[in-house]
Amino acid sequence: MLTAFFLEATFLGVMLFGWNRVGRKLHFVATLAVAIGTTISAFWILSANSWMQTPTGYAIDPDTGKFYATDWMQVVFNPSFPSRFVHMLLAAYITTAAVVLAASAWQLLRNRGSEPGRWQMRMAALTLALVMPVQIWAGHWSGEVAHHYQPAKIASVEGWCETKEVQATVLVAWPDKSDCGLFAIEVPGTSPYLFASVPEGEALKGLDAFAKDELPPLWITFWSFRIMVGAGLALLGLGLAGLFLWWRGTLDKPGIYHWAAVPGGALGFVAVITGWVVAEVGRQPYTVYGVLRTADSVSPVSAAQVATSLLVFMIVYAIIFTAGIVYMARIATRGFGPDDDPHAGESKRASGSPMAAVEEPAEMPEDIVAAGKGA
Numbered sequence: 001m002l003t004a005f006f007l008e009a010t011f012l013g014v015m016l017f018g019w020n021r022v023g024r025k026l027h028f029v030a031t032l033a034v035a036i037g038t039t040i041s042a043f044w045i046l047s048a049n050s051w052m053q054t055p056t057g058y059a060i061d062p063d064t065g066k067f068y069a070t071d072w073m074q075v076v077f078n079p080s081f082p083s084r085f086v087h088m089l090l091a092a093y094i095t096t097a098a099v100v101l102a103a104s105a106w107q108l109l110r111n112r113g114s115e116p117g118r119w120q121m122r123m124a125a126l127t128l129a130l131v132m133p134v135q136i137w138a139g140h141w142s143g144e145v146a147h148h149y150q151p152a153k154i155a156s157v158e159g160w161c162e163t164k165e166v167q168a169t170v171l172v173a174w175p176d177k178s179d180c181g182l183f184a185i186e187v188p189g190t191s192p193y194l195f196a197s198v199p200e201g202e203a204l205k206g207l208d209a210f211a212k213d214e215l216p217p218l219w220i221t222f223w224s225f226r227i228m229v230g231a232g233l234a235l236l237g238l239g240l241a242g243l244f245l246w247w248r249g250t251l252d253k254p255g256i257y258h259w260a261a262v263p264g265g266a267l268g269f270v271a272v273i274t275g276w277v278v279a280e281v282g283r284q285p286y287t288v289y290g291v292l293r294t295a296d297s298v299s300p301v302s303a304a305q306v307a308t309s310l311l312v313f314m315i316v317y318a319i320i321f322t323a324g325i326v327y328m329a330r331i332a333t334r335g336f337g338p339d340d341d342p343h344a345g346e347s348k349r350a351s352g353s354p355m356a357a358v359e360e361p362a363e364m365p366e367d368i369v370a371a372g373k374g375a
């Protein structure tokens, strides 16, 4: 974990600020190191989180009540880890592609288009069109695993009120705890196609199969899932529409597609956040699923201490996030090469400062520009 952190932290600076300062090869190696570092981080974070969802390879000390590992391989490679790791990595690629697409579309709309920028847009649309279908498969895999180990989560996600052999796909509904299925639009009889791993004749547990204190908050789980899937489908639409326009030769002409792609840059974040809400709210009322309840995991810390640390976190994050977002938005909207900004190239800050790197227009190496023109 520490190795991954140092890899990311060290090379992120070179990646962000080094475009015009280091050679192309070093910049590429730095970018690769950041990608490898973040993948290793994701591995360990996802492994730890997945263990709390599907704990294996542990025992509980009868005297202290503490968990200890009996088999580290089972702890690390617990049952929900593979599907989650794949789903999360793909989510990161999709989110990145959506941001790149939005930035390229914005550059084009603001007359900052360039040949490398146009290739950036094509690559982003292609990535969305290719990776999103794989993500739907990975999401389905995650759903099958969750159904096996956390059936109450899936009953809430799907909005299944009653236990039945064949369940419907509920598209939209106004689920209510006291009267499940208050209003619903659904496609009946679809569960055998969606949950193929369930043996024939076996009933699919609905919310009525669980004690009330074993169920996650229904409304949040149900709607977060639909927002995640909806955002994913919209991103698939953006990818496919981009490919279609590319094929027609009109992707480089600013239009409705580009206006849609700009806000579409937020959709990956929306899907990731709502995805995590599904996973984490969906595992309630447990911290360690089936073993340790959230109510029993509360540390003996006073409300005032919690409020103070929360406030400090909020202030620090607000500063770091704002600076990060402003910086990245500048990089993303600036485009490649000379643009229509009268201040482009006039660095108002000391040339050694990180912001100065943004104000210098990024020059694409000439051979790349030439390759783009030739294509």
Ligand code: HEM
Binding pocket: 053, 080, 083, 084, 085, 087, 088, 090, 091, 092, 094, 095, 135, 136, 138, 139, 140, 142, 143, 144, 145, 146, 228, 229, 230, 231, 232, 233, 268, 271, 272, 273, 274, 275, 276, 277, 278, 279, 280, 282
């Ligand atoms: C479109 C079809 C999709 C399906 C069927 C799907 C399915 C699921 C399911 C069932 C879970 C809960 C897993 C669990 O709690 O064990 C989940 C979680 C999650 N989803 Fe999706 N998802 C889809 C699209 C997306 C997209 C487009 C993104 C992001 C770009 C995304 C990001 C996430 C994240 C970050 C989580 C939490 C991590 C995890 O538990 O794997 N999902 N998804």
